[in-house]
Amino acid sequence: MGSTITLHNLAKTYPNGQKAVRRLSMTVADGEFLVLLGPSGCGKSTLLRMIAGLETISGGELHLDGKMANDLQPSERDIAMIFQSFALYPSMTTAQNIGFPLAVQKQDHDRVNARVHSVAQTLGISHLLDQIPGRLSGGERQRVAMGRAVVRRPSVFLMDEPLSSLDARLRARLRTEMLAITRSTGATTVYVTHDQAEAMALGDRVAVMRDGVLQQIDTPRSLYALPANAFVGTPRNNLLHGTVHAPVDGVMALSSGAQKITLSYPLTHDHQMLRVVQGQPLLIGLRPEAIRIADRTHATVFERAMTGIVEHTEFQGHEALLHLSLGGQRADVPDQLADHAPHAPARRSAAAFVRRLRHRTGLLGRRLPHPGNTQPPAQPPARKDIGELVIRDSPGARHRRGQHIPLLIDVRNLLVFDERGERVSPDPTRVPDL
Structure with a gap:
């Protein structure tokens, strides 16, 4: 099952005075697939990292399933994050990369091996388990990164433009597979993108950001039909x-x-x-x-x-x-x-x-x-x-x-x-x- 994510007046200000996120409030429901949409520099990746615990929170409150999470360590948040750069260990095989989160938890070797093979089969990469990342294509590396996130069954997935480095045809196929996998786990997902078509295709709801400010959050259809302002309504x-x-x-x-x-x-x-x-x-x-x-x-x-x-x-x-x-x-x-x-x-x-x-x-x-x-x-x-x-x-x-x-x-x-x-x-x- 997923977790409810509640943000109340969340803010991030860097030491140089730059305000990356400005008093942002919203709730992501249990099991919801929410897309953060906006141009580069609007604060969407910063917001994602604040939820993950990789950025300190300057103001406001973050709640995970009703529990204050501002000061929780990343390992205490039951969150898996998929980065744009895949972030795989280059010296490890596909099997070792996927099973790494379970190995760190010192789980039983046979159990880890069974989980790795199950996830690899779901992602269609069972034949790549002995390969290292350097011998894999971009799409294959992205599947490995997703397998590593899925294997420990987190309550929240955070995805920071995970498909942006792939070609258009592969991106369209992988986003469908990714959506199916997250739905099957029941995890709450927050997905960052600057691509409006991708946001409309994936999101149960879409949250549009500009200059660190939440402009509007709604279903894709309502967002397209009734934009709150010209910025939200500008694409297409x-x-x-x-x-x-x-x-x-x-x-x-x-x-x-x-x-x-x-x-x-x-x-x-x-x-x-x-x-x-x-x-x-x-x-x-x-x-x-x-x-x-x-x-x-x-x-x-x-x-x-x-x-x-x-x-x-x-x-x-x-x-x-x-x-x-x-x-x-x-x-x-x-x-x-x-x-x-x-x-x-x-x-x-x-x-x-x-x-x-x-x-x-x-x-x-x-x-x-x-x-x-x-x-x-x-x-x-x-x-x-x-x-x-x-x-x-x-x-x-x-x-x-x-x-x-x-x-x-x-x-x-x-x-x-x-x-x-x-x-x-x-x-x-x-x-x-x-």
Whole structure:
């Protein structure tokens, strides 16, 4: 069985003043598979090491099954950790590496041998028991590392990006096997990754971190459909600058550059709340699946017409991604913690470098000369950008750069954030159709 992990205002501050984790609170249920998701440097690995006892806790409380664990030694926590680097003993065979935790506990040799063979058979590496790590592939070494963690049947698994060094095909296969093994043991698992697709595929819930702060924790579906802020909603999301127009005697609309998206009546709960931010700068989020190329089928009552200009086609094999310009301005996620995060200046410098590069090469946002939202402009704009909108298309479609594409936007799946990046009127009881 697993253990319940409870974090209450957990914090980590290094001697140089860097705050790696900031007053983070959450509970991981017994047997749950929780994924910590975030970019490099957000504090997710530090948090994992604090749970394991490899990092001291600067503030707050850590409870394992209701027992205060702040000062417990790693060996007292019944936790197994799998590292990104595998951390195998190079001079030991596969069998010795897997059985090492039991050997340290001075368990009976026959019992250790039986457990090692059982685990190796489950992981499909029985034929490798006499091999040393240097003769194994990356996937085989990862299985050995997992076998060493599984063999002593811990109540908690902690995994720090264990698959990131493997190729995509092997990573997809191993994560399925890994999930099956952890489920079979009943152990509580906390898994660290920066890969959103991996997080959504593995997690019962996903906890998103940024600059040491927990942004949101929820099921993958709810997290994707109802992000709390623009940072959580950014992956696979088009983010545009815009404003709300809500005339008393007219139709409410969201404008982005030269084009507008009128909203359906009756308004949804979220759309009704847009009246309070009328005229204020907003960020409009559009998922690729909320946009389709207009064809001979009629638009639904929830779809609104817009026009895009093809800037670039990204072929993915099973689909193509079209980068389009709408004549608006692509938005970046606001740096909400710029005044507090110790590593924010480097991020601002990187963003400034990109802006300077785009300025010097003429790759700036632009506006379409046509004021309407249903007809394409007579001539494509002179400046070319990579486009502020990305949509999915069939792999067989052949669109040319500069081609005008009629689009239909499903207004039910619009995400609207204020200028700080917080979602306008988040309603956790409503999960829209995707």
